[in-house]
Amino acid sequence: MTRPTPLLSVRDLRIDINTMDGVLKAVRGVDLDIHPGKTLGLVGESGCGKSLTSKAILGINPPNCKASGSIQFNSAAGSWDLLALKPGAAEIRGIRGRRISMIFQEPMTAFSPLYTIGNQISEILLLHVTRDKRVARAMAIDILGRVGIASPEKRIDQYPHEYSGGMLQRAMIAMAIVCKPELLIADEPTTALDVTIQAQILQIMQELQQEFGMAIFFITHDMGTIASMCDEVAVMYLGQIVENGPVRQIFSQPLHPYTRGLLASIPRMGMDAEERLASIKGQVPVPIGLPDTCGFYPRCPLAEEAVCLQAPVPLLEIEPGHFARCFKAKAKGGQDE
Ligand SMILES: Nc1ncnc2c1ncn2[C@@H]1O[C@H](COP(=O)(O)OP(=O)(O)O)[C@@H](O)[C@H]1O
Ligand SMILES: [Mg+2]
Structure with missing residues (x-):
């Protein structure tokens, strides 16, 4: 299958933040492709680096956030590496709000x-x-x-x-x-709203996408809204993409234990709050001084030192177009736990 040139290609995006406690590696080598007119979902718990990633596209992170890598934007009006544009340059002013715009959790x-x-x-x-x-x-x-x-x-x-x-x-x-705009970035656009209004807002976004043909970069911590909104999904954990692929494959055959945990936390009928929270034990650590081996290891139900801590885990293509950053993903293929 030949695919069109992506509208936006993020390559090896890294964002370091200098803090009193050392360098916080908030985004650690992220690659993403957003295709014209399609919706890419970025999902992960709070603190995984989703907002910093999305704001890097518009160059609106605070000055203490140092970004490297490239963000290629192939617009109808021309192509740019957005990360290479100087803040305040005429090009970025012509792009922001016009060709790429953003909505946030907090409309104020x-x-x-x-x-x-x-x-x-x-x-x-x-x-x-x-x-x-x-x-x-x-x-x-x-x-x-x-x-x-x-x-x-x-x-x-x-x-x-x-x-x-x-x-x-x-x-x-x-x-x-x-x-x-050619690209709408929506960073947790419905998180603060009640469920009925959430559904209405998501529906409006989809209708507008059909009408205007814009691509959407849809960011959420909630797997539940991903299924109805997205064509492709990237799952982010601790500054890295740990799984990505078409939404159908991610839901029918999640490969990474983190993705499985997020899926298990989608609220279902008859499930109490405690059950929901218990689906992934522990918390996202602060990414300062972390090893470069699997970041999910301390929380992972499948953790096995001899396998998981041998080397940094690459994003492996487990089935065509479906990638996971887990040494154990292949062996498990298709099987239920
Ligand atoms: N301006 C900042 N200064 C220091 N740390 C920050 C700043 N912005 C974000 N972080 C840290 O970077 C990490 C990723 O943050 P963020 O991108 O907001 O995550 P998410 O949107 O997935 O919740 C978190 O550990 C967060 O505490
Ligand atoms: Mg955020």
Whole structure:
């Protein structure tokens, strides 16, 4: 099968953070490909390096985060290594918010409390798309309507504090997609919302993807939302991709014990909270001074010193297109534990 050129190719992304306790290796050699119009999910517990990875794409990590590697963006307007662009360079300003945009868990970080929602959406349009304020306003009303905000012609003149949490999340999505970006990065976009609104927001994202054809980089700690949203999945643990492949294969034959743990923690009927939490023992360690052998070893139900600690584990292709960073993944193929 020949695949189109990826829209975005991350190669050997490393992010080191200088801390009082030493160098924190938050991202340790990540490779990812996002294809045009498709959704790649990035899943892992809190603290695994998902947000730093996604923010590196837009160059919005704090200055104490040192990134290396490459992030090749093959846009309709040209190709760039985003990591090589200087912060504040004209190119990155033309890309951010226009060709790649981002939505967050907390919509208040996207909006200023001082301006109306309409002003803030129009401002982006006036920067990238049109010079005509009336056109921008009409486009802003249209996009608010499309994300399911009722009476957008009235709502447009309200301030962020006049919106409910779910509505603000919709407005943030509207602002992110109003310029029809080629890539939308969604970092835990529904984590703070209740389940019903979560489902509505995910559905809106999918409808907009169908309509505009944008690719989505969907970041979550919850395997449950991955199945309905994604074409491909990358599972991240302690700054590394430990498994990736098409969503069907990851769900039908998870290879890495960490992925299996995440799948076991998807809430099901009749499962209590304790059972859910117990599916992966222990916690994500702080990545300072870690060995370069398997990072999951201390928490792994299959840990076997002689096998697992012999060398750093490469990402192995266990079946075509399906990779896992585990020396024991191959032997287990297909078998249930
Ligand atoms: N600005 C920072 N300074 C120090 N440590 C940080 C900073 N940002 C993130 N980290 C650390 O880097 C690791 C990865 O963080 P993050 O990318 O936010 O993880 P995730 O999004 O998967 O929860 C964590 O150990 C976190 O504590
Ligand atoms: Mg995060």
